[in-house]
Amino acid sequence: MDYREAGVDIEAGRSFVEKIRQGVESTYRPEVLGGLGGFGGFFQLPSGYKEPVLVSGTDGVGTKLKIAQAINRHDTIGIDLVAMCVNDVLTSGAEPLFFLDYLATGKLNPQQLAEVVAGIVEGCRLSGCALLGGETAEMPGFYQLGEYDLAGFCVGIVEKSQILDGSQVKIGDVAIALASQGVHSNGFSLVRKIIETQGLDWDFRPDLLGGQSLGEVLLTPTRIYVKPVLEAIRTGIEIHGMAHITGGGLPENLPRCLKGGQSVQVYPNSWEILPIFRWLARVGEVNDRAMFDTFNMGIGFIVIVPRDRAEDTLNWFESKDIAAYRIGEVVEGTGEVLGLSY
Numbered sequence: 001m002d003y004r005e006a007g008v009d010i011e012a013g014r015s016f017v018e019k020i021r022q023g024v025e026s027t028y029r030p031e032v033l034g035g036l037g038g039f040g041g042f043f044q045l046p047s048g049y050k051e052p053v054l055v056s057g058t059d060g061v062g063t064k065l066k067i068a069q070a071i072n073r074h075d076t077i078g079i080d081l082v083a084m085c086v087n088d089v090l091t092s093g094a095e096p097l098f099f100l101d102y103l104a105t106g107k108l109n110p111q112q113l114a115e116v117v118a119g120i121v122e123g124c125r126l127s128g129c130a131l132l133g134g135e136t137a138e139m140p141g142f143y144q145l146g147e148y149d150l151a152g153f154c155v156g157i158v159e160k161s162q163i164l165d166g167s168q169v170k171i172g173d174v175a176i177a178l179a180s181q182g183v184h185s186n187g188f189s190l191v192r193k194i195i196e197t198q199g200l201d202w203d204f205r206p207d208l209l210g211g212q213s214l215g216e217v218l219l220t221p222t223r224i225y226v227k228p229v230l231e232a233i234r235t236g237i238e239i240h241g242m243a244h245i246t247g248g249g250l251p252e253n254l255p256r257c258l259k260g261g262q263s264v265q266v267y268p269n270s271w272e273i274l275p276i277f278r279w280l281a282r283v284g285e286v287n288d289r290a291m292f293d294t295f296n297m298g299i300g301f302i303v304i305v306p307r308d309r310a311e312d313t314l315n316w317f318e319s320k321d322i323a324a325y326r327i328g329e330v331v332e333g334t335g336e337v338l339g340l341s342y
Helices: 010-025 064-070 077-090 110-127 188-197 214-218 226-234 249-257 275-284 288-294 307-319
Strands: 052-060 095-105 130-138 148-159 174-179 241-244 262-266 299-305 324-332
Touching: 010 110, 010 130, 052 077, 064 077, 064 148, 064 188, 064 214, 077 095, 077 110, 077 148, 077 226, 077 241, 095 110, 095 226, 110 130, 110 148, 110 226, 174 307, 188 214, 188 275, 226 299, 226 307, 241 249, 249 262, 249 288, 249 299, 275 288, 299 307, 299 324, 307 324
Parallel strands: 095 130
Antiparallel strands: 052 148, 095 148, 174 299, 174 324, 241 299, 262 324
C-alpha cells in the first residue's frame, strides 16, 4: 500500500503547483525574496518608514463556498478570500504587503483548485499585495468529493504615527459609505436557509434581479477597497476612521472605528439598498433588524472624514467608479448606530 491508495495523490499536488506557479509569481512585489516552493516565504520590509508597524489579519469565506461548489464555479471565491483579509487590515490605515492561503480538500482536483487560486491571484493584484505562499492539504475522508475549504492570512504595514485606532474621530465628523457589490462574504447561512425553505435552486432568476440567476448574483465577489482608499490618503484626503462592513453589518462594525463616548447617527434612505437584499427580505420574511444585523445592505466600507472634506471625499470615490454616500455623522453616544430603519 502507498500514499495514493490511502487517498493522497502526490503527483496531483505537483501538477497543481505547476498550474498556479505563473499566476502566483505575477503578484510578487520588489520586496519578495526567493520563489515558490520553499518552507517559508521571505519578504523584505519596504524602505522609507521611520517606525513601521506590521498589521495582520486572517479570515475565510464561510458558507458562500457551498454555492461555488454547488454550481461548479470557482474563479471568484478566491477574490472574496483576499478581500476579507485586506479590507480588514486597511481599516487601520495599513497597506497590505503579502498574503498566504490555506486550502484543504478531500481529493485534490488540480483544475478546480487552480481556478480557486486564480481568484486569489486576482485579489492580490487588486489589493497590490504579493501572494507569498500557501498550503494545500489533501485530507481524504474529511471532506466530501468536490468540497474544499479556504482560509487566508494577510500582513500589512503602516507608519506608527499614522495608525487609525479611533482616537482621531471627532464629534461632527461625517460617515461616507462606499457601495458594496452585493452580499460579499457574510450571511450565507441565512441565504442558503431562505433558498432551501423556498425550494429554489441557484439557477432561479427572480424578476427583481434583472435576469441574473441567484447563483450569479450571490457569487459576485467582495469588493476590494485598498487601492482607492490608500490613494485617497496619499492625495491628502483626511480620513479619521474606517470600518469594513462584514458579519454583524452596520450595527456591529461601524462602532469599531469610533472612540469612547461616540455613536453614529445614520440618515434614513441615504444610500441604495441593492435588489438582492430586498429580494431576500421579502422571500425569506426577514425583518429589518435581522437584515441589518446580518448583511452589509449595500455598504461594504465606511470612511469617517472631517465635515469640511466630505464633498471632496464623495467626489474622489465617484471618480474611481465607486458609488459613495454621505450616510451620517458622529455624535455623542455609547457606541451605537442610531437611525437605522428597524
